[in-house]
Amino acid sequence: MFTLRSSKQLILTLLCATLSFQSFAKETKDAHDSDGADLKSEIKAYIQHHLQDSYDFNLLSYTDETTHKKVHVGLPLPVILWDNGLQVFSSSKLHHGESVAHVGDNYYKLYHGKIYKTNAAGEISYDDHHHPTNVKPLDFSITKSVVSILFTALLMILLFQSLARSYAKNGLIAQGIGRFFEPIVIYIRDEIAIPNIGEKHYRKYMSFLLTLFFFVWFLNILGLTPLGINVTGNIAVTFCLATLTFLITNLTAKKDYWMHIFWMPGVPKLMRVVLAPIELLGVFIKPFSLMIRLYANISAGHIVLMSLISLIFIFKNWLGSSLSFMLAFAISMIEILVALLQAYIFTMLSALYFGMAAEEHDHEHH
Amino acid sequence: MEIPAIVGAGLIVIGVGYGIGRIGGSAMEAIGRQPEATAKIQTAMLIAAALIEGIGFAALFAV
Numbered sequence: 001m002f003t004l005r006s007s008k009q010l011i012l013t014l015l016c017a018t019l020s021f022q023s024f025a026k027e028t029k030d031a032h033d034s035d036g037a038d039l040k041s042e043i044k045a046y047i048q049h050h051l052q053d054s055y056d057f058n059l060l061s062y063t064d065e066t067t068h069k070k071v072h073v074g075l076p077l078p079v080i081l082w083d084n085g086l087q088v089f090s091s092s093k094l095h096h097g098e099s100v101a102h103v104g105d106n107y108y109k110l111y112h113g114k115i116y117k118t119n120a121a122g123e124i125s126y127d128d129h130h131h132p133t134n135v136k137p138l139d140f141s142i143t144k145s146v147v148s149i150l151f152t153a154l155l156m157i158l159l160f161q162s163l164a165r166s167y168a169k170n171g172l173i174a175q176g177i178g179r180f181f182e183p184i185v186i187y188i189r190d191e192i193a194i195p196n197i198g199e200k201h202y203r204k205y206m207s208f209l210l211t212l213f214f215f216v217w218f219l220n221i222l223g224l225t226p227l228g229i230n231v232t233g234n235i236a237v238t239f240c241l242a243t244l245t246f247l248i249t250n251l252t253a254k255k256d257y258w259m260h261i262f263w264m265p266g267v268p269k270l271m272r273v274v275l276a277p278i279e280l281l282g283v284f285i286k287p288f289s290l291m292i293r294l295y296a297n298i299s300a301g302h303i304v305l306m307s308l309i310s311l312i313f314i315f316k317n318w319l320g321s322s323l324s325f326m327l328a329f330a331i332s333m334i335e336i337l338v339a340l341l342q343a344y345i346f347t348m349l350s351a352l353y354f355g356m357a358a359e360e361h362d363h364e365h366h
Numbered sequence: 367m368e369i370p371a372i373v374g375a376g377l378i379v380i381g382v383g384y385g386i387g388r389i390g391g392s393a394m395e396a397i398g399r400q401p402e403a404t405a406k407i408q409t410a411m412l413i414a415a416a417l418i419e420g421i422g423f424a425a426l427f428a429v
Contacts, residue, residue, distance in 0.1 A: 191405070289420045296423035345416045
C-alpha cells in the first residue's frame with residue numbers, strides 16, 4: 001500500500017514539475033517589447049512566436065535591469081544554408097535578428113523568423129505589400145523542431161530496442177520500461193490494426209502504425225513540457241505524416257480499392273459516373289483531414305493554454321492570477337488527454353484507410 | 367476579420383457542438399443498452415467525433 005501511495009506521489013510531483021505554467025509565464029512577461037505596442041498585441045505576438053519554429057533553443061529571455069538589453073538564455077543551433085555552396089554557422093551569429101550575421105562573403109539577417117540574404121548593413125527591401133524582396137537561401141537548418149524530432153527518434157529507438165532485447169533475454173517477458181509500453185503495443189495490434197485491416201494483411205502495416213502512434217504521442221507530450229516545443233502543431237510536420245499515410249494507402253492498394261473508386265460495384269451505371277469524381281476527391285481529402293486535424297488540435301491547445309496564462313498579465317491582481325492558474329491547470333490536464341487521443345485517432349484513421357486499400361471483396365455476391 | 371465571418375464561424379461551432387453532443391449522448395445510451403459492446407461503440411464514437419471536429423477547426427482557422 002505504501003509503495004502504491006509513494007509512486008502516486010512521485011507521479012503527481014513529476015506532473016506538476018513538467019507542467020508549463022512557470023516557464024511560460026516567465027517568458028510572457030517580457031515578450032516582444034516593441035515600441036508603443038500595447039499589452040494585448042504583445043501577448044498575441046508572443047503566442048505567434050511560440051507557435052513558429054525557431055533557429056535556437058530559447059528557454060527564457062528577459063530584459064536586464066541595469067543595461068536595458070534583452071538577454072536570451074538557451075542553446076544556439078547550427079544553421080545550414082545552401083547559397084552558392086554550403087554555409088554552416090551557429091545561430092548565435094544571427095543575434096535573434098538584432099544584427100547581421102557575416103559568414104564568408106555573405107551577410108544574413110533573421111527577419112520574422114526567416115533568414116534573408118542582405119548587404120553589409122543588413123537592409124531589407126520591401127515590395128508593395130510589405131513583403132521582403134531579399135533573396136531567401138535554401139534552408140536546411142537544424143531548427144528547434146528538427147532537434148525535437150531527432151530527440152524523439154532517438155528516444156524511440158532506445159526504448160523499443162530495449163523492449164525487444166528484454167524479450168530475447170527473458171524468454172518473451174518484458175522488463176523495465178517495456179512493461180509500460182508492451183500493453184500499448186498489444187493494444188495497437190489487437191484493437192486498431194487487426195479489426196481495421198484484417199488478420200491477413202495487418203502485419204506489413206504494423207511497423208508504420210506503431211511508429212506513427214508513438215512519434216505523435218511523444219511529440220504531443222513534449223509540446224506540453226516547459227521547453228516550448230511545438231512540433232505536431234506545425235503544419236509541415238503533419239503534412240509529411242499525412243503524406244506517408246497517403247502514399248502507403250495508395251501504393252499498397254489492391255484492385256478492389258481502385259474499382260470502388262472508379263467503378264463502384266452494386267450501384268446503377270449512371271450513379272457510378274457521378275460517384276467516380278467524388279470518390280477520387282475523397283482519396284485526397286482523407287489525408288488532408290488527417291493533416292488539418294492534428295495540426296489544428298495541437299495548435300489550438302497551445303494557443304488556449306498560453307492565452308490563459310497571459311491572463312495574469314492582463315488582470316494584474318491575485319484574483320485573476322489564481323483564476324488563470326486554475327484554468328491553465330485544468331486545460332493542461334485536458335491537453336494530456338488530447339495528446340493521447342490525437343495520436344490514437346491519427347493511427348486509427350490511418351489503419352482504417354489501409355484497411356480499405358488492403359481489402360479484397362468477394363464480388364460474386366453483388 | 368469581418369463580422370459575417372465571425373458569426374459564420376460561431377454558427378458552425380454551435381453546429382459542431384450539437385453534433386458531438388449528440389454522438390456522445392447516443393454512445394452513452396448504446397453503452398447503457400449493451401455494456402458488452404463498450405469498446406466498439408467508443409471507437410466508432412471517437413472516429414465520428416474526430417470527423418466533425420475537423421470541420422469545426424476548419425471554420426475556426428478560416429476566420
